Amino acid sequence: MDTVCTCLPGATLWLDGPARHAMAEDLAMRLRADQHRRVEVLDAEDAGVPCEHPHAAAERIGLVAEILARNGILAVVLSAAGPTERDAARARHQRAGTAFLELPAAGPGIPAPSADALLALLAEHGLVLAD
Numbered sequence: 001m002d003t004v005c006t007c008l009p010g011a012t013l014w015l016d017g018p019a020r021h022a023m024a025e026d027l028a029m030r031l032r033a034d035q036h037r038r039v040e041v042l043d044a045e046d047a048g049v050p051c052e053h054p055h056a057a058a059e060r061i062g063l064v065a066e067i068l069a070r071n072g073i074l075a076v077v078l079s080a081a082g083p084t085e086r087d088a089a090r091a092r093h094q095r096a097g098t099a100f101l102e103l104p105a106a107g108p109g110i111p112a113p114s115a116d117a118l119l120a121l122l123a124e125h126g127l128v129l130a131d
Contacts, residue, residue: 003036010038010069011099011127013118014077014086020112024076027115031074035128040068044079055085062089069098074127099125 015024024041031037044061058081065075066089079085086102093100101121103113113121122128 006038006072008037008072008127008129009099010072010074011101011122011125012065012069012075012077012089012093013122014065014079014089014100014102015113016080016086016103020078023112023115023118024078027118028076030115030119031122031128037128038073039076040073041076041078042068044077044081055081058082058085059088062092065089066092066096066098069093069100070096074122099127101125 021041021043028039028041031039042061042065044057058079061077061079062081062085065077068075077089081089090100090102103118103121119128
């Protein structure tokens with residue numbers, strides 16, 4: 001049985017915009033294999049809330065991410081939530097004392113981050129083990 005790292009704090013990495021699922025899964029796989037990190041990828045589209053209620057889906061996924069982060073798990077959230085929903089999730093994390101990192105949606109002038117760039121961001125915040 002592989003040892004799981006419980007020495008690092010939990011956090012939420014909120015990724016806005018579509019088409020980031022493969023990159024998030026690649027990041028999670030690498031963190032599990034190389035860092036023995038507990039990681040969950042949460043996709044707002046799979047939040048169990050009908051698509052006509054995007055605010056409720058973002059609220060639910062923000063709550064789940066905060067609970068995971070509070071318990072030492074790195075939650076990678078894929079969501080196209082608006083600023084109000086992201087602000088609510090960020091505030092929930094602040095009240096719980098958990099880290100909330102956010103990347104804007106890729107688009108004109110904003111390239112999609114690579115898994116390596118996300119690993120560097122996590123390292124910058126002390127959320128992965130040093131090599």
